[in-house]
Amino acid sequence: IQDYRSQILDDAPQQKGVKYTYGQRLRSWFGRDQIQQVIDKLIQDQQSTRAVMSLWDVKDHEETESPPCLNHIWVRINDNQLSLTATFRSNDMFSAWVANAMGLRALQQDICEQINRVSDAQLTLAPLITISQSAHIYNDCWEYADQVIQNQYFKLCQQPRTSPL
Numbered sequence: 001i002q003d004y005r006s007q008i009l010d011d012a013p014q015q016k017g018v019k020y021t022y023g024q025r026l027r028s029w030f031g032r033d034q035i036q037q038v039i040d041k042l043i044q045d046q047q048s049t050r051a052v053m054s055l056w057d058v059k060d061h062e063e064t065e066s067p068p069c070l071n072h073i074w075v076r077i078n079d080n081q082l083s084l085t086a087t088f089r090s091n092d093m094f095s096a097w098v099a100n101a102m103g104l105r106a107l108q109q110d111i112c113e114q115i116n117r118v119s120d121a122q123l124t125l126a127p128l129i130t131i132s133q134s135a136h137i138y139n140d141c142w143e144y145a146d147q148v149i150q151n152q153y154f155k156l157c158q159q160p161r162t163s164p165l
Contacts (some may be wrong), residue, residue: 001102008103009035009110019066022103025055026073038075039111042082043119051075056089070100075111081126082115084108091132094141104128 006012011027026034034053041051053073060067072087086104091097105128112123137145 001099004099004103005106008107019064020068022055022068022070025057025068026053029055029057035107035111039114042075042077042111042115043121046077046121049076069096073104073107075108077121077123078126080121080123082108082112082123083126083129084111085129085131087131088133088135090134091130091136092138093132093135094137094145097130101128101130104130 006023007021008023008026010021010023011033012021012023020029038051038053041048051074053075054071055068055073056071057067067089069088069090069092070086071089074085076083076085084104084107086100088100091100105125108125108128112125115121116123
């Protein structure tokens with residue numbers, strides 16, 4: 001998860017076998033640092049609904065066999081809480097969801113800390129929201145997913161609820 005965190009936060013250099021990282025798409029792909037733009041926008045106007053980052057490039061329709069699964073990030077401040085909503089075109093729920101969620105949470109934390117550092121805001125983190133247009137488990141993971149269910153389902157059902165549903 002720590003390694004993946006930098007793939008979202010940093011404009012990582014080209015790596016063999018990796019066409020891009022989400023960090024590249026956010027930091028330099030379109031000739032702008034979208035993360036810094038969002039931070040600047042929210043420092044200037046905490047009520048803004050325009051703190052949006054896009055990872056989809058219209059060229060992705062023609063020029064790549066591996067377009068980004070993460071397409072859209074929206075950041076908003078409400079009641080002194082910074083929320084982040086991410087929309088995935090395609091979301092591997094078994095092998096990638098945890099890393100994606102932790103990477104996005106790190107991005108949310110970083111944005112919050114930077115806003116707090118340079119302004120008089122005292123923001124806290126709101127929940128992370130992910131929307132999956134196509135949530136799936138790939139065929140080669142079904143056996144592993146089944147093992148997790150067999151090993152963990154009963155234990156999870158036995159745990160006391162800590163909050164109402």
